[in-house]
Amino acid sequence: MSRFELLSRNGIHVLRCESAQAPAGRYFLRYRARRDFRWLMGHAVVDEFATVSSPLFFGPRQILGRLYNLGISLGHGRDPELGIDLGWPPFCVGLDVTAPPPALEWEAGWLAMLQTETGVAPDNGVAGVSRATADGEGWVLDRWDFHGQVMVLATDAPLLPEQLQRLCDADARALTVAVATGNRLQHGKTGGTGAVRALSEAGLDGILEAAAALSGQT
Numbered sequence: 001m002s003r004f005e006l007l008s009r010n011g012i013h014v015l016r017c018e019s020a021q022a023p024a025g026r027y028f029l030r031y032r033a034r035r036d037f038r039w040l041m042g043h044a045v046v047d048e049f050a051t052v053s054s055p056l057f058f059g060p061r062q063i064l065g066r067l068y069n070l071g072i073s074l075g076h077g078r079d080p081e082l083g084i085d086l087g088w089p090p091f092c093v094g095l096d097v098t099a100p101p102p103a104l105e106w107e108a109g110w111l112a113m114l115q116t117e118t119g120v121a122p123d124n125g126v127a128g129v130s131r132a133t134a135d136g137e138g139w140v141l142d143r144w145d146f147h148g149q150v151m152v153l154a155t156d157a158p159l160l161p162e163q164l165q166r167l168c169d170a171d172a173r174a175l176t177v178a179v180a181t182g183n184r185l186q187h188g189k190t191g192g193t194g195a196v197r198a199l200s201e202a203g204l205d206g207i208l209e210a211a212a213a214l215s216g217q218t
Helices: 043-049 061-078 106-114 161-168 201-214
Strands: 005-009 012-016 025-033 056-060 091-095 129-136 139-146 150-155 175-186
Touching: 005 106, 005 129, 012 106, 025 043, 025 161, 056 061, 061 091, 061 106, 091 175, 129 201, 139 201, 150 161, 150 201, 161 175, 161 201
Parallel strands: 056 091, 150 175
Antiparallel strands: 005 012, 012 056, 025 175, 129 139, 139 150
16 A cells, blocks of 8 residues: 555645655655746755655745755754755645744654654545545555645555656646655665666556546546
């Protein structure tokens, strides 16, 4: 099953697929912004490497910088050097929603929640956020919709960056994010090459069809 879970509190949402105590490593991620959407931080590294090692942060665009600082603090908690395999940079998305400013100690509360193995918020009943799931042969696809503005397509299939880019086309929201956990790029201290898996074109067609159905584009 897809390993993503939602943590939500006071209009801020975080999608994560592993705990903050997980070993260093990255997953493939791509996104597609449409029209004039520009409320992103941490995306420059995704543009270059097509990978992410942090949770995905979502919240009112007015506090996008604060969300980024939260992600940086989380990464520093894993390692003071905060390498690309340890949460740098956090991938943060601003939503066009109104919400009260975070309380004075909001970051400490979020760090405590993100660093614990248990007690995460449920992934249903969150205002403005919905999830739908499709199952295929050897894979699961989750569609997360944030306030009708941003869609995240998360799968445990072994998709490559080019395939994730095609998956982003399954929806027409202002921002579509596609992330796959089927390949985990392990941290290595040497410059050696590593191996990854790839889904066949036939398998990819099934995921694309499921994504289009989940997003209402069929």
